Amino acid sequence: MIFLMQHYFGEMAGWHLLTFFDYTSTRVMLATCQSLLFCLFFGPYFIKKLSQLNAGQPIREDNGFLLGELHKSKKNTPTMGGVLILASVLSSLVVWMDLTSPFTIILFLTAVIFGTLGGYDDYLKLRYKNSKGLSGKKKLIVQLLWASMVIAYLQGFLPESMEWLRPPVILEFAEGDSKNVLLSLQEYSSRIYVPFVKEPVFILTGAAGVILCAFLAFVIVGSSNAVNLTDGLDGLATGLCILAAGTLGVFAFLSNHAEIAAYLNILYVEGSGEIAVFLAAVCGACLGFLWFNCQPAQLFMGDVGSLSLGGVIGVSAVLLNREFLLGLVGGIFVVEALSVIVQVGSYKWRKKRVFLCAPLHHHFEYKGWKESKVVIRFWIIGILLSLLGLISLKLQ
Numbered sequence: 001m002i003f004l005m006q007h008y009f010g011e012m013a014g015w016h017l018l019t020f021f022d023y024t025s026t027r028v029m030l031a032t033c034q035s036l037l038f039c040l041f042f043g044p045y046f047i048k049k050l051s052q053l054n055a056g057q058p059i060r061e062d063n064g065f066l067l068g069e070l071h072k073s074k075k076n077t078p079t080m081g082g083v084l085i086l087a088s089v090l091s092s093l094v095v096w097m098d099l100t101s102p103f104t105i106i107l108f109l110t111a112v113i114f115g116t117l118g119g120y121d122d123y124l125k126l127r128y129k130n131s132k133g134l135s136g137k138k139k140l141i142v143q144l145l146w147a148s149m150v151i152a153y154l155q156g157f158l159p160e161s162m163e164w165l166r167p168p169v170i171l172e173f174a175e176g177d178s179k180n181v182l183l184s185l186q187e188y189s190s191r192i193y194v195p196f197v198k199e200p201v202f203i204l205t206g207a208a209g210v211i212l213c214a215f216l217a218f219v220i221v222g223s224s225n226a227v228n229l230t231d232g233l234d235g236l237a238t239g240l241c242i243l244a245a246g247t248l249g250v251f252a253f254l255s256n257h258a259e260i261a262a263y264l265n266i267l268y269v270e271g272s273g274e275i276a277v278f279l280a281a282v283c284g285a286c287l288g289f290l291w292f293n294c295q296p297a298q299l300f301m302g303d304v305g306s307l308s309l310g311g312v313i314g315v316s317a318v319l320l321n322r323e324f325l326l327g328l329v330g331g332i333f334v335v336e337a338l339s340v341i342v343q344v345g346s347y348k349w350r351k352k353r354v355f356l357c358a359p360l361h362h363h364f365e366y367k368g369w370k371e372s373k374v375v376i377r378f379w380i381i382g383i384l385l386s387l388l389g390l391i392s393l394k395l396q
Helices: 002-013 014-022 023-053 068-074 082-096 102-128 138-152 185-190 206-230 236-255 258-264 273-293 302-319 325-328 331-350 358-366 371-391
Strands: 169-172 181-183
Touching: 002 023, 002 185, 002 273, 023 082, 023 331, 082 102, 102 138, 102 206, 102 273, 102 302, 138 206, 138 302, 169 185, 181 185, 181 236, 185 236, 206 302, 206 325, 206 331, 236 258, 236 273, 236 325, 236 331, 236 371, 258 358, 273 302, 325 331, 325 371, 331 358, 331 371, 358 371
Parallel strands: none
Antiparallel strands: 169 181
16 A cells, blocks of 8 residues: 555655655565564454354364374364464555555465465364364365466466456576566466576476476465465464565565576566565564464464465465475475375375374374474474575575
């Protein structure tokens, strides 16, 4: 809102002070602060209201005995804290982002759609007092539908009624005195980049476009569900989301500046600063939420939080063409999801378990690690992976 006021009315009215808010760096910092303070201020009221509604977290059963034997103190802790996170992020979006940017619109819709899906899942769990909720197939269908729409935008398959979603200007910097190469949105999204390598490792066009679409859908859906699976210990998923969103936010911020992008040999993506502002708001909201979510948690994010945060991070990675970077900095999410796949597959085909319990964080709990030790050690690994992702900016 303030960005638009400056952009459209600032010069006309002589509001020179508002030019301060025109800088992406300013909006990144203010969006972080606003979402953080919003979460801290409204958190106690939100927790109190959920407690009055008896919105307590159902404890999952595993093999006939409750994880509540390890987590019995968590029973009836208020859940659906993701509503607080989303409200914090969206409040920052309205104030500090360009509401006409296609990136703003896509990220807003991702947060709302995935948040609504997770919220309905949480509602079913609370209503029927069990941990099953919405079936996996139904969640997958909704996730794939939205992922398909994002991919359709990137591939240029837009109906005339949606032409107002103006594609960004994307520049590839040529060496020497050659002219920079202007890429279409379809050319841009068809390239697959990996960390530490400047040039794209694959360019998937033509018939290979089917593989590309499947890959991008896998990233978006997989990211959403991986964060959801990781959300099982106090503060674990929240802290890791801060690291993943923060790292992608740095890439989005740098890609928004032509000179910096040229210096770092990365693509210039016009308007990607809006992705940076949104992810900064996510980091601020998660920091505020962590105040209440650290052990012992006063509030859980629930599926409304984990599905939406994972979806936003996945869509951001796809919009920035940094899918493999997400796989690196979100390595804990990847391992957690793989542990569930391996466990389910092994039990289905061999009738044997690979881990004492899946996802992986529960395996270490069963081995006798304290919950705080698991969380902090996973955070440390996440920090190292994020630093590695940032180092890849120069080592390429």
